Amino acid sequence: MISGSVDSVEYRRRDNYVYRLTVGEHLLVALHARSDEPLYALTPTGAQLWERLSGWASVDQLAESLATEYEISIEEARQDVRDFLDQLGSLNAVESREPAV
């Protein structure tokens, strides 16, 4: 579970998934999962965050871009980002680190 209280922690997507937009679907394709269905759908917002996670980013940095793009409050955006990171965490699709001091 990704902690929702430590917003200074930085996150980055792992390289065990590939994102594709195809046939109208934002897909997250697992490279390793030995599942019958190694395929997940993202919403357009999720896809945008996934792209942003190509480099290290904190919850606040991710939330700011989301709040600007969708004209929502920063608190609401923070919660959305935490939810998304939780979901990615459950798929082992994201890694985290403490920010450099």
Next chain:
Amino acid sequence: MTAIPRISAAVMRGRMIERARRERIPLQADIEIIATCNFNCVHCYIAPCAEREDLMSLEQANIIFDKLQAAGTQMVLLTGGEVFTHKQFKEIYLSAKRHGFEVYINTNAYLIGERWADFLAEWPPKGLSISLYGMSPESYERLTGIPKSYERVMRAIDLLLERGIAFDLKCPAMTITAEELPAMQAFAKAKGIRFRTDYSIIPQEKGDTGPLQLQLGPQGAMALEKRLDPELKSFRGYAALRVDGSTTDSVYKCGAGKTSLHINVHGGVSTCSTSRKVIGNLFEQPFDEIWETLGGKVAMKYPAGHPCATCQFSRICAGCPATVEQLTGMPTGYVQMYCKMTHQRAYELGYHPTGVPRTVTEGIPAHVVTPTRAAARMLPVLA
């Protein structure tokens, strides 16, 4: 916000297929990365006439992958020949995966030992399909021409099962496999593996019609179908969805050229792996140009008076435009053997009163193209 909606992949895939059909998007591509094989199977249509240089390099595969990715392809089948004999197979396979495709593999499994099995466990394909050619060393060798092929394939199957890698087994139904097919089916069932068979044999790519000698005739095929499925349950279910008394003059009723395509080792594009008629080249032409030409081909209609245009069993036909094309030279040709097989099935299922097609009693219209002389000579005349 739910950035990863909780919908099943099956629902999402269904949505993609529906849209691909509606908008004619090439969702699936079969790619032959090598034409040669380490088996010498008597029925093969590709490897016996392949040369050593008939393979696709990693660079060429990447050209294809880039074009397919841009076109919206999601499922890619890597096939041959035997893909594991390709020196760059691992790189090509991983590149396909990193392009975000769901990757399927066709193989005879002969080369799958511990190392390949471990690799596949780490990088699992979406699907793995293994050709099975018998249930004894003797019958395997008779068909493949390779010593120890039975033992090697059986070991590969165990290695894959041990690692939990999903795969299915398949075997062409033909004169030399018919006797052992029920045992192969039982073997697969005992191991919990899906098993399938196919009744159409086609000539070799460069025209040799020799493999057609192995084709089962209508009676032989039906007898085998009953041994594999005494109540014809699976075919009954298949037919129930496709036989409703209506007819169509559309030649292509499958997804070939509409949501799928086939690419050979030289970049040549055809409707499917059975059709060897190349209509464009992906190494030389833009994808859209080829896809448009393919669209024109699969939109074709039967000429007036063609027996298939008014046949209510055309959607469950034992043949298809690609097999017919291989035997007659044209997708709009007519192969009475397929028609007899289909009517025999329709009779067994209670759809047809006699099982004898109209062309047997009334004759084949003179303007309809029938199998070439070379093909006709090889096809089974009786059972």
